[in-house]
Amino acid sequence: MRDAYHEQLDSVGHTLVEMAGLVGQALSRATRALLEADLAVAEAVIAADDAVDALHRELDVRTLDLMARQQPVAGDLRTLVTSLRMSADLERMGDLARHIAKIARMRYPDYAIPEDLRATITRMGEIGVDLAARLAGIIEGKDVTDAQTLDAEDDAVDLLHRTIFEKLLRHDEPYPVETAIDVTLLSRYYERYADHAVSVAKRLIFLVTGEH
Amino acid sequence: MRDAYHEQLDSVGHTLVEMAGLVGQALSRATRALLEADLAVAEAVIAADDAVDALHRELDVRTLDLMARQQPVAGDLRTLVTSLRMSADLERMGDLARHIAKIARMRYPDYAIPEDLRATITRMGEIGVDLAARLAGIIEGKDVTDAQTLDAEDDAVDLLHRTIFEKLLRHDEPYPVETAIDVTLLSRYYERYADHAVSVAKRLIFLVTGEH
Numbered sequence: 001m002r003d004a005y006h007e008q009l010d011s012v013g014h015t016l017v018e019m020a021g022l023v024g025q026a027l028s029r030a031t032r033a034l035l036e037a038d039l040a041v042a043e044a045v046i047a048a049d050d051a052v053d054a055l056h057r058e059l060d061v062r063t064l065d066l067m068a069r070q071q072p073v074a075g076d077l078r079t080l081v082t083s084l085r086m087s088a089d090l091e092r093m094g095d096l097a098r099h100i101a102k103i104a105r106m107r108y109p110d111y112a113i114p115e116d117l118r119a120t121i122t123r124m125g126e127i128g129v130d131l132a133a134r135l136a137g138i139i140e141g142k143d144v145t146d147a148q149t150l151d152a153e154d155d156a157v158d159l160l161h162r163t164i165f166e167k168l169l170r171h172d173e174p175y176p177v178e179t180a181i182d183v184t185l186l187s188r189y190y191e192r193y194a195d196h197a198v199s200v201a202k203r204l205i206f207l208v209t210g211e212h
Numbered sequence: 213m214r215d216a217y218h219e220q221l222d223s224v225g226h227t228l229v230e231m232a233g234l235v236g237q238a239l240s241r242a243t244r245a246l247l248e249a250d251l252a253v254a255e256a257v258i259a260a261d262d263a264v265d266a267l268h269r270e271l272d273v274r275t276l277d278l279m280a281r282q283q284p285v286a287g288d289l290r291t292l293v294t295s296l297r298m299s300a301d302l303e304r305m306g307d308l309a310r311h312i313a314k315i316a317r318m319r320y321p322d323y324a325i326p327e328d329l330r331a332t333i334t335r336m337g338e339i340g341v342d343l344a345a346r347l348a349g350i351i352e353g354k355d356v357t358d359a360q361t362l363d364a365e366d367d368a369v370d371l372l373h374r375t376i377f378e379k380l381l382r383h384d385e386p387y388p389v390e391t392a393i394d395v396t397l398l399s400r401y402y403e404r405y406a407d408h409a410v411s412v413a414k415r416l417i418f419l420v421t422g423e424h
């Protein structure tokens with residue numbers, strides 16, 4: 001049987017898994033709002049981010065409290081500090097999904113993404129959602145093997161990010177400046193989302209193996 | 213006389229002050245590289261960011277070690293956790309200055325910023341540099357009063373960020389897409405730099421007062 005202290009340690013991990021689920025769902029829906037110019041979905045994503053922020057704050061309080069009251073041994077302390085950092089990354093992923101939804105809302109009823117960039121943005125969204133889903137499993141199972149493969153997906157997002165710029169620049173009929181601004185910010189948000197996902201995976205690897 | 217433990221606690225603070233100094237200098241020089249299309253300065257900023265990253269990593273190791281070995285009391289523990297977070301913000305500010313320098317380098321010998329946006333970018337740079345300089349003093353002196361005024365400067369940067377978009381959109385002769393992309397990213401980097409500066413100040417306020 002687990003004692004109360006170890007149950008509290010476990011529950012920190014459960015909250016992180018829950019956050020990964022929520023920010024994955026947020027990115028999935030934000031991408032749909034963007035591609036389908038769906039105002040209701042955009043609004044829902046924006047509103048739902050409060051729940052992620054609340055989990056983040058609540059996990060902070062709980063973790064700091066555990067550290068102060070329980071004087072955890074070195075290994076548990078490292079777990080708690082790492083959890084604080086993962087939570088910060090996940091919270092930021094939620095913010096980035098919200099930023100994407102806000103651009104969808106701002107352009108509604110128009111589409112923020114021109115036709116010939118839809119496939120690239122769709123792909124960036126799919127990879128981001130996949131990263132978040134895998135993070136949940138990686139955190140849950142302390143799965144270093146899967147965590148180590150996330151870099152490859154991040155590279156794919158970075159490549160798509162560069163592709164977007166090339167497509168913007170080489171389009172026969174120059175895009176309006178508004179489109180260039182929107183697409184630049186959106187692509188940046190997807191890229192940063194993937195960066196933070198990889199950051200969570202790297203923290204897990206460091207926690208388990210002690211190696212960067 | 214301070215014992216070794218308290219000297220180590222103090223030295224964490226000194227490192228944060230040093231980092232604030234370095235990232236302020238980085239932003240100052242990155243802005244110069246951008247406005248004067250100065251390749252040598254851009255290269256220097258990019259190279260110098262390694263020192264900030266090294267301080268960040270080294271402070272991490274030192275802080276985690278202090279936590280594990282000294283079992284700090286609640287107040288000291290909160291100081292150490294907050295220091296880790298401030299260090300992460302400062303490290304990110306260094307990254308953002310480096311991103312700005314990289315755009316200057318990429319466009320060299322051309323100017324990345326068109327003539328009529330120079331004044332706005334200059335101002336964003338000045339505010340960012342001022343924020344970093346004040347952070348050094350705020351961390352050094354645990355100066356809550358000054359920390360509380362940083363939000364106003366951040367609001368000024370947010371306003372300039374929106375101004376940039378309006379100027380991009382309303383220019384008589386549409387800007388090239390390349391300019392729109394560069395300026396959008398640059399403005400975003402300055403805005404995020406200021407966000408992280410405010411984040412450091414807020415962490416200090418919370419550390420001293422216990423209030424968000």
